[in-house]
Amino acid sequence: MEVQTLLLTFGVIILSALAQSSMQLSTGVFLLLYRESAGRYLKKKTKNLLSNYIVGYIFLTSLLLTSICYALMMLFGGNLTILCLTILICLIFSLAICVWFFYYKTNRSTELWLPKSIIRYIRKRAANSSSNIEAFSLGVLSVVAELPFILALMLVSADSFLKLPALWQIVMILTYTAISVMPLVVLKLSIRHGKTAAEIQKWRLDNLDFTKLISSILFITLGLFLIAFKLVAGGF
């Protein structure tokens, strides 16, 4: 395996995983679960529920990546066609625009532009999560609800994984998952170190434009990276 291939694959994975981690749905649901459980249960149970939520998020992210890799292998022989790649790049650029203009309902709140029925369902599930398995399912649900934004990222990452040997594929899937789950881990650590829900929410509100900008930049950079190294240079 060439070092250049490894580096370029690593670039795609880092950019995709960072773009996924900049999405705000999973952090919002995490905060919602924290509030709901902190209001009803002891601290220890709340911590367990939050840990299980993160495990659910990790589980579905890695499972989805693996499944997409398998599907690409079966459908395209492990190599996306130029047409598919072009469509994905266009999708990534449109997502960058969507994140900037439509991701949040208003510029003054962290409410996301999701269908009301989905938001209601997520709120209901967060309020009713009393066992570890329910918190785990909520983590899974947050990845599913985020899919319209992260599917394209996962597809381009999976396409890159398949260029590597089997062992490296596993390493890269783990790396992607670790980066994408980082905001949730940071949130959990800050709660453990005494940050309150109000402080976290204030930070989210104060940095709303910044997070939007970072997300959009990451999507655009990934799109340009793919154009430069996959379309123009003719693949890794």
Add this chain to the structure above:
Amino acid sequence: MRKKNSENLPVTDKLIKKILKTECKIENIPELDTQTVEFIVKKVVSWAEKKTIVTQSEFDKKLANEVKKFNTDLGFMIEQRNKLV
């Protein structure tokens, strides 16, 4: 024509006291004293009585404004509690 979904929230002192108690527990702060709670309840309930329909967001905003007079963080979180996702 599709009817707009604006559900009327039954505002009671029990509901307000429950919210205040829960929010204090979440924020890890001591509960508000009885006098303060009664003052907030009185203000919000009398405001709700004057209105024909009270929506969840209107109620959150009013309650948050009243609580902010005593505790800014608590008021902020009450205002934001249904706006996290």
